[in-house]
Amino acid sequence: MLKNYLRIAFRNLSKYKFISFINLFGLTVGLACCLLILTYILHETSYDKYNRQAGRIYRVTRSFNNDQGVVSLHLGAVAPPFGPLLKNDFPDIQQVTRLLPIGHQMPMRYEDKIFNEGDLFFADSSFPGMFDMTVLKGNPRTALADPFSMMLTPAVARKYFGDADPINKVIRMNNQFNVKVTGIFQPFPSAAHLHPEVLLSFNTLKDSAVYGEKSLQTNWGNNAFYTYLLLPEHYPARSLEAQLPAFLDRRMHPNDAPADYKASKYTRLFLQPLTAIHLHSHLDEEIEENGDAGRVTVFGAIALFILLIACINYMNLSTARSSLRAKEIGIRKVSGALRQEIIIQFLSESILLSYMALLLAVGLTWLTLPGLNSVTGLQLSIYTLLQPLVLLPLLLTPLVVGILSGLYPALFLSSFQPSKVLKGLLKVGNGNVSFRKVLVVTQFAITIVLLISTAIVFQQLHYMQNTSLGFDKEHVVTLGYNNGLDNAYESFRTALLRDPHIRQVTRSSRIPSGRLLDDKGAASTETGDSLRPVNATIKYVAVDQDFVSTYSIPIVAGRNFSRDYATDTTAFLLNVAATQALGIRHPQDIVGKNFRYGKVLGKVIGVMADINFESLHQAIVPLILILPDNKDAANAFGRISIKIAGNKDNITAALAHLEKTWKTYLPEVPFDYTFLDEKFQQLYVSEQRQGTLFTAFSGIAVFIACLGLLGLSSFSISQRIKEIGIRKVLGASTTGLVRLLSVDFLRLIILAALIAFPIAWFAMHSWLSDFAYRISIQWWVFGLAGLLAAVVALVTISLQALKAALSNPVRSLRSE
Amino acid sequence: MIDLKRISKWVNVGGKPNFILKDINLHIKEGEFVSIMGPSGSGKSSLLNIIGMLDDASEGEYFFLGNPVHTMKEKQRSLLYKQYIGFVFQAYHLIDELTVYENIETPLIYQNIKSSERQAMVADILDRFQIVGKKDLFPTQLSGGQQQLVGIARALIAKPKLLLADEPTGNLNSRQGEEIMDLFKQLNKEGVTIIQVTHSEKNAGYGSHIINLLDGRVELT
Structure with missing residues (x-):
């Protein structure tokens, strides 16, 4: 019996090549997306589990409280x-x-x-x-x-x-x-x-x-x-x-x-399971950038959504083509088939198709995995799927997909009454049509959510890469500071500045794009004639006199560190956020006041503007710049930053001079530099990847959904072919007919958009909340996504509608 | 064999019942060859569908070989008709995706007959209808007469006691029609009870008994 089912399934597949292609293609792409994302999920969740003792290894982490008991820092x-x-x-x-x-x-x-x-x-x-x-x-x-x-x-x-x-x-x-x-x-x-x-x-x-x-x-x-x-x-x-x-x-x-x-009042220790580090640990200091459980969930959901869209296509197209199978069902019933036998027949067709799709999807995954690897920078392998715990569910997936997508058509088709279908009296009920409308609305709602998400991810990316950080990061080259320069630094600096293209040279403990994690403990500020402790954590960066000018950081009040003042090694330069944390309304009010930071007592010499030193994920924190004296320089400084003037040629020339000077002073140290703006780009690499993947996946979703719409509209038009014929005979114009046929679907898209908007808003609102600096969600993005979906859908439909409207009405009326 | 008692069939149109069949009483014995005649819309096909258990009556009792069909569930009815009834249609209704051989085989599949046995049965009937040479062709490759021959072969493959034919010659030319009617007569002689719906007086003449329908009622002759 099964042989008979499979035989007719194959013959139907090859007879209706276009519809079979849509179904098979949709399921294949859907399953391939699932496989790709599954390899990604397997990879992300497998971190450190290769260790035989993985379950017994814990990492000790440490948090720091300020005086109010608020955690100000948590290090891995x-x-x-x-x-x-x-x-x-x-x-x-x-x-x-x-x-x-x-x-x-x-x-x-x-x-x-x-x-x-x-x-x-x-x-x-x-x-x-x-x-x-x-x-x-x-x-x-x-x-x-x-x-x-x-x-x-x-x-x-x-x-x-x-x-x-x-x-x-x-x-x-x-x-x-x-x-x-x-x-x-x-x-x-x-x-x-x-x-x-x-x-x-x-x-x-x-x-x-x-x-x-x-x-x-x-x-x-x-x-x-x-x-x-x-x-x-x-x-x-x-x-x-x-x-x-x-x-x-x-x-x-x-x-x-x-x-x-x-000690326990100020600091705490925690034990973190080794296997939880990669997905769940986002502490202030990690060995490598970790993954994100949320991202894994999001992509898992996207894969399932795409598969769902493909399944919906199958349901839609199978029921839409029901009139083609009606006679067969009638005959089978007359020949003695029970309803459940018909159901099993149609399920075996959809399951067969799903297994074919799985086979193709494995091939497609194998072909596209290198692409995913290059986008994500991971080394995913399709062989990770070859483990019993994965393989077994994987082999059962087409069964589930087949049943999921085939059950409704099977139930629907098997309900046909032979006495009606064999007389050609079959009228596909309205209830069925509205169920299919629900399916289309679901597909398009998912699609529109993906479109909106893509747009917002890119807007945020664009914002992060183009927003002003409050300082000049262009044409800044940075190198690792080497202790070999401790004594020769001034002469090294002078040698560099001899090149006219090199504007400024500075040393600092950290450079922008890095984190701000160092603090020297409590700060106290002069109030009246005594020092009062400050209830705020203030981070510091050790810099030399040229840091502020190298990065063009505006000074709001007072002055920058200067070589003219020997006492500047006990001087402090605050940012505006720090003055606000100290409760000072006008920055100039603090200039010249006594200030204690850690163990150093000195004076505030100036206030600089707030700059986005860290990535835009982080809010601007109170910051203090300090100037270590020469004997501390060895431990204080980590990086050298060099500001180069003007265009590309200048940079090449300056770099050549830089390398030559470096080799003269540090023959033992290889010359290794990075551009600061590239470092900033790298901060957003994971968002960039997310954006690329979002684009790819929402494109796929739109495409599969449109294929489904194509099937559905052709069905709906074939149902109304007589109506079209009569209207044409009565004098309806082609455009009028196309409008008539398209407007129904347009309504569905609008409904889908209305459902999608709040979901997308909620999802993207929570995604954006990870960024301290973010775009506000704009309504036109929603309008645009909805419009895009509607336009793509309308083009799909009107092609069908046009064909119907241009056909000769005599034929359709006679055939009734 | 067939006993219809006060069978009525109606559909509601605008809340009012519209009778297709009204108060039909009918008794058909085994071995009869009955022709149902009547103008379009007189309820011929509806009556045939009810007899063939493809449709329910709205009212009345139907006994088939003593079984009360009107009280049965769909599944029981299905088991009954797949054992005893074969159908022949005006439009042949062959499955286009299956070959002649496979079309004829289909009813056997639903009766869970073993593959080897099926092969023998299909080979027999192909032989009898002299269509062995066509067994691997698809329906669209056959003429109308040949298709109807396959349709009848399929109806007979499970050796039914009752053959129901809804205008079996309606789509055929007169020569092909005669051949089919001759075959029916032959089958009837072999003991198959036949009920056919027809428009043609001539075809009705092949039967032993004519029932005339008008507006859903049996006309007395």
């Missing part, structure tokens, strides 16, 4: 003493490992080969045991035990040693110390929250020239050490976490703190 990393102390105080903790990212480019030299390396980490010797690492050479247990030893990935090793055996070779780091290669490890999988290329032994830090053993035990302020705990199987991590405030009070006591200092 903690201070170095915590790791060993936790291990000591909680015997249940089986292992602790600490990881310190170097965070900037580190010049490494072997013989005459010098390169900058970016992904360097100091790692405890327990690191290779806690995380699953494939160690190709060396002993994973001891490779990171000795100070001044390190492990490399094969790619890094090859750069320095070619094909020679890297083990026991010695590399000079930043022209400061030598490190011996003790191991080679495979790069981490792409689904890992960190990707070290170079692992330096943590014990190296004990050397006082590098970091110092004492600092490792007492530096509570340097929260850059990612600390991981290995807990026993099924260990209640929450109960351990609950004991951490007491642990803080017991163990953490900074040198300058008063005797009754209770």
Whole structure:
């Protein structure tokens, strides 16, 4: 029996090629979208799970409160003493490992080969045991035990040693110390929250020239050490976490703190499951930019919506073509078919079609995955689908899709009464037509929501890339600051400025596009004749006298730092937001007032305008610029920024001069620069990707929905062919007929738009709320999206309507 | 075999019943060849549909081989007619997507007859109707007469006791029509009860018994 069903299914597919194509194509594209997004979801949710001990590893994170108990900062990393102390105080903790990212480019030299390396980490010797690492050479247990030893990935090793055996070779780091290669490890999988290329032994830090053993035990302020705990199987991590405030009070006591200092009042420690880092951790400092559970959900929903649109097409087209199958159904019933047998026949057709679509979708996925990879920057592989837990549901999907899209047509078709259909008296009921209208409205509502979302994502992107940040980011080149310049900086600067294209050169601890995370603790301001503490967290950036002018930051009151005033090393430059946080109405009121920031007591010399130092996701925070004195410069500065004047040629010339000067002063350090505006672009890469994907998916949705509309309109017109004939005989014009036939569908689109608007508004409103600086949603975007959907739909319909209106009425009237 | 008691059929038009069949009493014995005649709209086809269980009567009782059809559910009725009744239509009503062979085979599929058995039965009937050579053709490749032959073959494949024919020769020329009627007569001799609806006096003459319908009532002859 099934054979008979399949046979007729195939013959029907090949007989009505166009409709079969629409159905098959729609389902294929829908399923391919699902497969693509499924590989993406599988990738995103698989982060760090490759570790055999993944379920037992927790990361320690630390939050900071201001005096009011409000969390002002939450870092993914903690201070170095915590790791060993936790291990000591909680015997249940089986292992602790600490990881310190170097965070900037580190010049490494072997013989005459010098390169900058970016992904360097100091790692405890327990690191290779806690995380699953494939160690190709060396002993994973001891490779990171000795100070001044390190492990490399094969790619890094090859750069320095070619094909020679890297083990026991010695590399000079930043022209400061030598490190011996003790191991080679495979790069981490792409689904890992960190990707070290170079692992330096943590014990190296004990050397006082590098970091110092004492600092490792007492530096509570340097929260850059990612600390991981290995807990026993099924260990209640929450109960351990609950004991951490007491642990803080017991163990953490900074040198300058008063005797009754209770650490837990100002800071808290949290335990974060390793596997939750990628999708759920968005702390102020992360090793790499993490994914976003919300985004994964959004794309999952989009995939299902596209599949739904394709299923609706199938329903619409199958019921629309019901008159073609009516006779067959009548005959089958007369021949003794039960209703359920007819239902099974039609379901087997839709299921067959779905399986064909799945087959094609796998092919399409395979073809388009590289495209998705290049858009998302991920390394998704179709082979991730080949795991039993995925494959089984995947193979059942067409069954569900087939039933979902075939059930309604099957129920509808099997209800035909043979005595009527065989007499040619079949009138497809109105109830059926209105159900199909509901389906069309659903399709177009989804489509319009996607269109609006696309438009708003792009508007926001455009806004972020073009809005004024309050300073000049164009033609600014930035380089990593190297301590080799500490003593020669003034001469280096003068040498650079000798090139007329180079306008300004400045050093700073951070540069715009980075985060503002540093603060020196409490601030106090002069009120009357005493200092009063300030109830606000103020972040700082250490700069030199040229920072403000390099970035063209407007000074609102007072003056910039100047080489003319030796006392400026205790001077402060606030931003407007900081003055507001201090409760000062007019910026000039604070200029010249005493001010204490951290341990430094000095004067406010000026107020600068608020600038969007961080990405536009972040609101402008109170900020203070400080000028470290020369002896602190080594630790204070991280970047050099160089402002170049004018056009492209200038930039080329200036860069050449810059490189030449760099090589003169820092022969041991490779010349490595970035343009600041590119750094700003990169801040919005994930939004850009989201925008591209939104465009692609909403385009697909519109296309599939229009294919469905094509089918539906041709059906509806064929139903009214007699009416059209009569109207034509009575003298109706072609345009009048096209209007008559199109207006029904236009109503549906308008209804769809009315449903879509609030949904889209709500969705985009919540999407935009992630941005501190955002566009306001404008009504015309909605109008435009609705109009676009209507125009595309109308073109589809009127082509059909025109064909009907131009046909000879004699034929349609005779055939009745 | 067939017993209709006070069968009426109406449809509501503007809230008022419009009678298609009114108060039909009919008794047809096994082995009869009955022709139903009457002008257009007299209710011939409706009566045939009710007898064939494709349609319900609005009122009245219908016994088929002693079974009270009027009290049965659709499923039971379906089981009954697929066992005992074959249909032949004016417009042949073959499934265009199936070959001659497959069209004839269809009723057997719904009776859950095994494939090998089906093959034998279809081969028999193809042979008998001398259309073996056409078994792999599709309906559109056949002439009207040939299509109706296939339609009859399909109606007979499950060896029904009752053959219902709704103007079986209406779309055929007179020569083809005669052939079909001769075949009916032959079948009737072999014991198949036949009820046909026809416009043609000549075709009605093949039957043993004529029922005349006018405005939904049986005209007494």
